[in-house]
Amino acid sequence: MSTDKIHTRIWREEPEPDNPFATRAAFCRGYDVYGQMVGNARWVEMLALLFRDELPAATELDMLEALAVALANPGPRDASVHAAMCGSVGGSSAAASLIAALSVGAGRFRGARDVYDAMIAWDTCGTDLDAWNTYSRLDTRSDFVDTWPRREHPPGFDPHGVSTATSVCQLLETLARIGATPRLSWLTSQRWQLEKIIELPLDVSGVAAAAFADLGFNPNEGEMLYLLLRLPGAAAHALEQEGYGYKQFPFYPVELEDDPAARELP
């Protein structure tokens, strides 16, 4: 089963003559990282190149960067950021706070798995309203048993939403204007119809899924990018709460519904 080498199409390093563990030059997809990319490449170009042999077109890079700006901070109400803050207020390590953000932000409710599911839905339904109609009514109880909990809402839509949030509409319109890509363009023109079929408003994860799919990412890549791109806000809010201290962080009241002390009362 085993091999003694790590295989990669992404990265090559040349060693210093005096030390096989010290990097003289590093190449990402053939480009000299320290010799040519650093100082010349945008961060988003490096990000795209890590996932692709070739750089995307300029408009695609602009779209990815715009999406990265939108996703950078889910805000302190978001469960993933809340989890990161729970780490920092107790003095946990920085990595523990980010692990908390990743673990909570990985889920099927507003998390990266929702993006994965939504990208599968895009693969299945494309720009066909009838297909979305059928997909949204699938009984997920018959889904193959999985380590993930069962999906409880059509992916990419807000199960608690009433109407599409202005922020979601703005993100969709901006990304569609920048990229003019097929799914985002269709979603912009058909959003109202699609939401009527799904009976829920579009969520940020749905826009992100369409954008990732238009950029040529597969669902696994979209899930990974969504996890990655939402971490900066978790980090910043965690550090901020550490500064405020736990006494200014909510510790909610509890209503215990199965209390042995209550049962013992006459």
Added chain:
Amino acid sequence: MNGPELLAAHIGVLRTRVGACWPGTRAVFRGLDLHQGLHDADWLELYLFGITGRRYTPEQVKLLHGIWVITSYPDARIWNNRVAALAGSSRSTPALGLAAAMAVSEARIYGGGPGLRAIDFFLRAGKAVAFGQTLRDFMDEELKSKYIYGYGRPIDSCDERLPWLASLAREQGLDQGQHFKMAFEVEIILLEMGKPNLRMNYAGMIASLAADLGLTPREFHIFLVPMFLAGMPPCWLEAAEKPEGTLFPTPCGEIAYEGIGQRTWRNIIP
């Protein structure tokens, strides 16, 4: 109630049946006072009570302990253990290393994934047989659409853990359950089907035993979370005791690069 009203109804309060603590006073664990009712409980028994809300006999707890013990391998080459060891070698903290290693253990081809799918298979097979279908017919249908989890092992089809666990189950009088017996029948049928490499693996045996103990797939899934944990601290510790960075150091030449050759960046700013 749904939409924002549903969210609004849950603002700022924890309504729970599983428990709470009042610092300086008491703690409640699933309807029992933790200190009055559970202070001398075995830790695994408490863990199972937390998962299921049910209590288990000493024999059952011993068997479930055995499931964890028999597969605790402190081998830092194994992927999940390697994460713990790399954390030690990289001078990260024990909790970060062990938590990451446990998360990695919820894998598709070993650990959490196969176990979950194997218990799902046994529970569905048990129901099918109860409704009159033969086990072989059920397996035929299953093999047409998917794998049968709990059988086959990538490195060596013989699983060295099984005799020890089977023996423990027998000693505890827990080897007569429907699903445990079925696990061996499935192996024989797979052999008759011409699939000699699909011998029962650890996931198959522990899933059948868990099904006989009445665990649901989700309960079994959570039971499995710390299953490999005992093997991980030695890996972290030994790596932490050795000179930093010496676990699996990789020189530049040991990376097999298979990508695009060297090329010039497109817009170099002079």
